[in-house]
Amino acid sequence: MCQLLGMNCNVPTDICFSFEGFAKRGGKTDDHRDGWGIAFFEGKGCRIFLDAKPSIFSPVADFVRHYPIHSTHVIAHIRKATQGEVILENCHPFRRELWGRYWVFAHNGDLKDFHPKDFNFYQPVGNTDSEKAFCLILERLRECFPQNKPPKEKLYSILGEITQTLAEKGTFNYLLSDGEHFFAHCSTKLSYIVRQAPFAAAHLIDQDMTVDFSELTTPSDRVAVIATTPLTDNEVWTPILPGELLVFQDGLPHKFP
Amino acid sequence: MCQLLGMNCNVPTDICFSFEGFAKRGGKTDDHRDGWGIAFFEGKGCRIFLDAKPSIFSPVADFVRHYPIHSTHVIAHIRKATQGEVILENCHPFRRELWGRYWVFAHNGDLKDFHPKDFNFYQPVGNTDSEKAFCLILERLRECFPQNKPPKEKLYSILGEITQTLAEKGTFNYLLSDGEHFFAHCSTKLSYIVRQAPFAAAHLIDQDMTVDFSELTTPSDRVAVIATTPLTDNEVWTPILPGELLVFQDGLPHKFP
Numbered sequence: 001m002c003q004l005l006g007m008n009c010n011v012p013t014d015i016c017f018s019f020e021g022f023a024k025r026g027g028k029t030d031d032h033r034d035g036w037g038i039a040f041f042e043g044k045g046c047r048i049f050l051d052a053k054p055s056i057f058s059p060v061a062d063f064v065r066h067y068p069i070h071s072t073h074v075i076a077h078i079r080k081a082t083q084g085e086v087i088l089e090n091c092h093p094f095r096r097e098l099w100g101r102y103w104v105f106a107h108n109g110d111l112k113d114f115h116p117k118d119f120n121f122y123q124p125v126g127n128t129d130s131e132k133a134f135c136l137i138l139e140r141l142r143e144c145f146p147q148n149k150p151p152k153e154k155l156y157s158i159l160g161e162i163t164q165t166l167a168e169k170g171t172f173n174y175l176l177s178d179g180e181h182f183f184a185h186c187s188t189k190l191s192y193i194v195r196q197a198p199f200a201a202a203h204l205i206d207q208d209m210t211v212d213f214s215e216l217t218t219p220s221d222r223v224a225v226i227a228t229t230p231l232t233d234n235e236v237w238t239p240i241l242p243g244e245l246l247v248f249q250d251g252l253p254h255k256f257p
Numbered sequence: 258m259c260q261l262l263g264m265n266c267n268v269p270t271d272i273c274f275s276f277e278g279f280a281k282r283g284g285k286t287d288d289h290r291d292g293w294g295i296a297f298f299e300g301k302g303c304r305i306f307l308d309a310k311p312s313i314f315s316p317v318a319d320f321v322r323h324y325p326i327h328s329t330h331v332i333a334h335i336r337k338a339t340q341g342e343v344i345l346e347n348c349h350p351f352r353r354e355l356w357g358r359y360w361v362f363a364h365n366g367d368l369k370d371f372h373p374k375d376f377n378f379y380q381p382v383g384n385t386d387s388e389k390a391f392c393l394i395l396e397r398l399r400e401c402f403p404q405n406k407p408p409k410e411k412l413y414s415i416l417g418e419i420t421q422t423l424a425e426k427g428t429f430n431y432l433l434s435d436g437e438h439f440f441a442h443c444s445t446k447l448s449y450i451v452r453q454a455p456f457a458a459a460h461l462i463d464q465d466m467t468v469d470f471s472e473l474t475t476p477s478d479r480v481a482v483i484a485t486t487p488l489t490d491n492e493v494w495t496p497i498l499p500g501e502l503l504v505f506q507d508g509l510p511h512k513f514p
Contacts, residue, residue, distance in 0.1 A: 042309075044382050045345025050304050063320045088302025096354060100380035121378065123357035125301050 002092070002108045003032055004190065005076040006175040006226035008182040010250035012042070013223050014068035015076070017211045021204035021231045023065060025078055026055030029206040032078035035091040038064055039104040041073040041179030046102040050091045073177045077106035082129075089126035093175075094134050096122055098142060099149040101178040105134040108228055109171030109187055133166050137176070152181060152247065156256045159183060160245050167243075175226065182248040184226050186240035192226040193237045194251055202232045222251030259349070259365045260289055261447065262333040263432040263483035265439040267507035269299070270480050271325035272333070274468045278461035278488045280322060282335055283312030286463040289335035292348040295321055296361040298330040298436030303359040307348045330434045334363035339386075346383035350432075351391050353379055355399060356406040358435040362391040365485055366428030366444055390423050394433070409438060409504065413513045416440060417502050424500070432483065439505040441483050443497035448487055450494045451508055453479040459489045479508030 005022045007015050019038065027033040033054035040047050047069070051058040055078050077092035084090040092106040107130035114129050121142050122135035140162045141155070149155065159176075163185050166172055172187040184190060195202075197220070199213035226248070230237040240246060246253040262279045264272050276295065284290040290311035297304050304326070308315040312335050334349035341347040349363040364387035371386050378399055379392035397419045398412070406412065416433075420442050423429055429444040441447060452459075454477070456470035483505070487494040497503060503510040 042345045045307075045309075045348070047307050047345065048305070050302075052299075052302075059324050060320075063317075063324075067316050067320075088299045088304065091302070095352075097380065097382060100376075100382055102382055119357075123354065125354060125357055125359055 001082065001110065002077055002079045003030070003228040004106055004108045004173060004175050004226070006182065006184060007071070007074040007223065008248035008251055009072050009221070009223040011221055012070035012072050013221070014070050015074050016065060016068050017202070017204070017209070018225050018227070018231055019076060020065055020209060021206040022076060022078065022227065023055040023061050024206040026061070028056045032080040034079040034081040034086045036061060036076070036078040037091045037093050037106070038074065038076035039093045039095065040069045040071040041177065042069070042071055044101060044179055046095065046104060046179060048093060048095060048104070050088060052086055052088050052091055073179050073182050075104050075106050075175045075177055082110045084126055084128035087126070090128045090131070092130060094131050096134070096138055098138050098178070101149070101180065103138060103176065103178045105137070105174060105176045107133060108173040111166065111169040111172065114169045133172070136166065137162050153256050155181070156245070156247055163245055173228065183245060184240060184248065185245045186242055188242060189228055190226065190240045191230055191237040192224055192240065192253065193230070193235055194222065194224045196222040196251070201234070203234045205231060205233045224248050224251045224253065258339065258367065259334055259336045260287070260485040261363055261365045261430060261432050261483070263439065263441060264328070264331040264480065265483070265505035265508055266329050266478070266480040268478055269327035269329050270478070271327050272331050273322060273325050274459070274461070274466070275482050275484070275488055276333060277322055277466060278463040279333060279335065279484065280312040280318050281463040283318070285313045289337040291336040291338040291343045293318060293333070293335040294348045294350050294363070295331065295333035296350045296352065297326045297328040298434065299326070299328055301358060301436055303352065303361060303436060305350060305352060305361070307345060309343055309345050309348055330436050330439050332361050332363050332432045332434055339367045341383055341385035344383070347385045347388070349387060351388050353391070353395055355395050355435070358406070358437065360395060360433065360435045362394070362431060362433045364390060365430040368423065368426040368429065371426045390429070393423065394419050410513050412438070413502070413504055420502055430485065440502060441497060441505065442502045443499055445499060446485055447483060447497045448494040449481055449483040449497065449510065450487070450492055451479065451481045453508070458491070460491045462488060462490045481505050481508045481510065
């Protein structure tokens, strides 16, 4: 299994505080040592930092922890391999282009007896169940909407259907974004918190570190942080229900019927 | 215009020495200040570091300069914008997946009156002529070989045809690789050097720095470095002829009829 961390906000924000605690789970406070990765959207552009090394020993992770990149859509992942070797091409998040936008995906879970072969537009590069699932998601979205991105309700509805089919194969918690929309699907375990005014101090679980967000924010800022398990011990995190697909925008979660 | 730097070798090698000189051209010894990027293949995996900041001021470039990533296929680029704003999605190298491998592309030049619209499989995310050309190259390769990568002679031949068509639009020096093959096309200016035993010392042009490769290599190592203009002043660089497409493998250039 693995762990997920996501962030969606209404103004570009750095994820240094959350990543500080999260990265500790890659070998120190937890055993997700088989590589890690983080994707930052900046407008339509996207940067991904990856390493097959455990995040606690990775010089790249060390750089990311100390270099504040401001982004409205961030997806991070620490890996504990269930399928596929510990090599760079199996590190999440994965990225492909669809409708002239980059799509980024990270998965926590395990899809059993999952050997799809009929890849057409998108082929996996590595050999994880996760990348295969990602390719199938984009493949199906593309089949349904060949040329352009559909309105968000339609996208949500088709994505929900694809997700349900894939989730029948096993545990399928995931984060997916194109820098405009941010989807979070809970199959077994995923929580979020929305930080907004009045901001307060937050204290990490995985490290004795506190940040007072009231000193770093303006009253109109809103930031949603999504994680496999809560990252702080003095705030109330909301569990996403198993089977639930949320789409975050400007730091707020939405669901469509 | 921009500048290109590439490396292809028979054993994974770090590019720190060459990148040290090259990065200086992004605002110090030359004026390519509009962002930069570098892609490293590690097996089938690929990491790209990008920044819209000038490479001489970029903390990401600083990290790359000091962190030796060992790779057999590296493509780097410093940008002087001719088309498209100075934003992350316009920084080279660009990456897409084709035949289950990542393909990475960087361009030096300028394609005039170039407004292709008929993108099918691959759509540009940013608005440079370079990314459009890259999408068209992959599009055409995919049309010719829908399922699998063809033998290298066939690939070379079709790529040569596409390249020729695109080069009619303007200056089209480029580097293109999938981590297995490494293509270098010269339209106006591109040189290379092959370093192999007996290794000697090399001295950078853009900075007073010397490395004695005989201390860092084994006798069977072979490294080709490809750059817009030579990076060292005490070695003999070979200019690639205008119109010539080379494919490097294990540090040696090849051409096919």
